[in-house]
Amino acid sequence: MVTLSPSLQARLTTPLLIGNVAVKSRVLQSPLSGVTDLVFRRLVRRYAPESMMYTEMVSATELHHVKQMPKIMEVDPNERPISIQLFDCRPDFMAEAARKAVEEGADTIDINMGCPVNKITKKGGGSSLLRQPKVAEAIVQEVVKAVHVPVTVKTRIGWNDEEIVILDFAKRMQDAGAQMITVHGRTRAQGYNGNARWEWIGRVKEVLSIPVIANGDIFSVEAAVQCLQQTGADGVMCSRGTLGYPFLVGEIDYFLKTGENLAPPTPIQRLECAKEHLQALWEYKGDRGIRQARKHMTWYAKGFVGAGQLRAELSLIESVQQGVDLIDRAIAQLVNGYEIIEENQLAIAQ
Ligand SMILES: Cc1cc2nc3c(=O)[nH]c(=O)nc-3n(C[C@H](O)[C@H](O)[C@H](O)COP(=O)(O)O)c2cc1C
Structure with a gap:
């Protein structure tokens, strides 16, 4: 602090x-x-x-x-x-x-x-x-x-x-x-x-x-x-x-x-941002944008279970759709993960 x-x-x-x-x-x-x-x-x-x-x-x-x-x-x-x-x-x-x-x-x-x-x-x-x-x-x-x-x-x-x-x-x-x-x-x-x-x-x-x-x-x-x-x-x-x-x-x-801290983005918010970045690079630079996006995508994919695997996959993307699908899958897994944690907490609370 x-x-x-x-x-x-x-x-x-x-x-x-x-x-x-x-x-x-x-x-x-x-x-x-x-x-x-x-x-x-x-x-x-x-x-x-x-x-x-x-x-x-x-x-x-x-x-x-x-x-x-x-x-x-x-x-x-x-x-x-x-x-x-x-x-x-x-x-x-x-x-x-x-x-x-x-x-x-x-x-x-x-x-x-x-x-x-x-x-x-x-x-x-x-x-x-x-x-x-x-x-x-x-x-x-x-x-x-x-x-x-x-x-x-x-x-x-x-x-x-x-x-x-x-x-x-x-x-x-x-x-x-x-x-x-x-x-x-x-x-x-x-x-x-x-x-x-x-x-x-x-x-x-x-x-x-x-x-x-x-x-x-x-x-x-x-x-x-x-x-x-x-x-x-x-x-x-x-x-x-x-x-x-x-x-x-x-x-x-x-x-x-x-003098106050903003709440840091969640892994899901970071991945949403990565997706937006990828799509914008594609629109702005075409295929060259996809090649450049690979490194950006690997920088975003950090700090959650499964991030290493996602980074490896994102570093090889050939198209915007492939990248979007990978990120969407990771987001869905995180969302499910959060539900499980919440259910567990609920179970403990009950
Ligand atoms: C990938 C990369 C590209 C960079 N490109 C430039 C550049 O174009 N112009 C520049 O003045 N510095 C450039 N730098 C240096 C950074 O602006 C900065 O001075 C340096 O990374 C130190 O800050 P940091 O320890 O917070 O990274 C680059 C650094 C990195 C890692």
């Missing part, structure tokens, strides 16, 4: 100001490649209507070469606030991409300076920018010049334990014109392993005047509150905790605003 101190609650119930964009929630849904498409964001927003959401990261080089806007950059005209995340190492391509992103409806432009994937870092993008602060500065400066919306940066604490550069790097990004910085409290070398080192996020907060968002290991309301208390950050960003659980951002947001 976690409680919110009155001072923390007072601080967190004011809007988050990202330049001239006021966001009425201090909980953000992170960009997740292969996950945070329009369909997923709609589900998250149902529970967290005021939160800032991010597209998957978009390559500025690819954008330069294609005629048609990629689907990952598509934004629903009603979904606000929304940030389009870009990555690359070329300031001119980034500026061009940012202009296109604003045309698509982005409220802010986020620059990815944290991705650890070799394919990206070898080309000078993502977390490799932590080792090229001058290039990183030039990117921010050019993007700021190119668009009228706020420009933000998402990064890590450093390349490895020998190169934890975040204090200097974050200041440079602020001086270059970034209006907010999100810090994932891991080094590039850590990947997604070990703990996020929130203590570094607290130090960043001490030296910057722009908002600092804490990211890494925010898997629950408790973790969010502990992180906000420990770091003094202006908000928290949820990532892996939302995989198969689009309720998390809303749960934390609700707690920060009211």
Whole structure:
């Protein structure tokens, strides 16, 4: 059980100001490649209507070469606030991409300076920018010049334990014109392993005047509150905790605003949500949506008897109907299971 101190609650119930964009929630849904498409964001927003959401990261080089806007950059005209995340190492391509992103409806432009994937870092993008602060500065400066919306940066604490550069790097990004910085409290070398080192996020907060968002290991309301208390950050960003659980951002947001916990979804509600997610992915992306849905479905199927078997089956679905049938069968079994428990309890009670 976690409680919110009155001072923390007072601080967190004011809007988050990202330049001239006021966001009425201090909980953000992170960009997740292969996950945070329009369909997923709609589900998250149902529970967290005021939160800032991010597209998957978009390559500025690819954008330069294609005629048609990629689907990952598509934004629903009603979904606000929304940030389009870009990555690359070329300031001119980034500026061009940012202009296109604003045309698509982005409220802010986020620059990815944290991705650890070799394919990206070898080309000078993502977390490799932590080792090229001058290039990183030039990117921010050019993007700021190119668009009228706020420009933000998402990064890590450093390349490895020998190169934890975040204090200097974050200041440079602020001086270059970034209006907010999100810090994932891991080094590039850590990947997604070990703990996020929130203590570094607290130090960043001490030296910057722009908002600092804490990211890494925010898997629950408790973790969010502990992180906000420990770091003094202006908000928290949820990532892996939302995989198969689009309720998390809303749960934390609700707690920060009211001091009360929402009832967590039951396994049946989670499966109903999985079914809706599957059907929407199919409608939005066709067969490719089904292939992408497999991983989502396995993330939803957790925390009840028979979940392992269901996960194995859902990871192989070839059609929307096959997935729907499997989920419906699991829901029916859960419903029957609950009846049995209730009957037993009734028997005991009698
Ligand atoms: C599947 C996956 C995809 C990700 N894609 C992106 C991305 O497109 N852009 C980005 O800035 N970070 C991306 N990240 C990093 C997360 O946004 C986040 O910084 C990281 O997972 C740490 O938070 P966590 O410990 O709560 O998961 C991704 C992470 C995962 C697991």
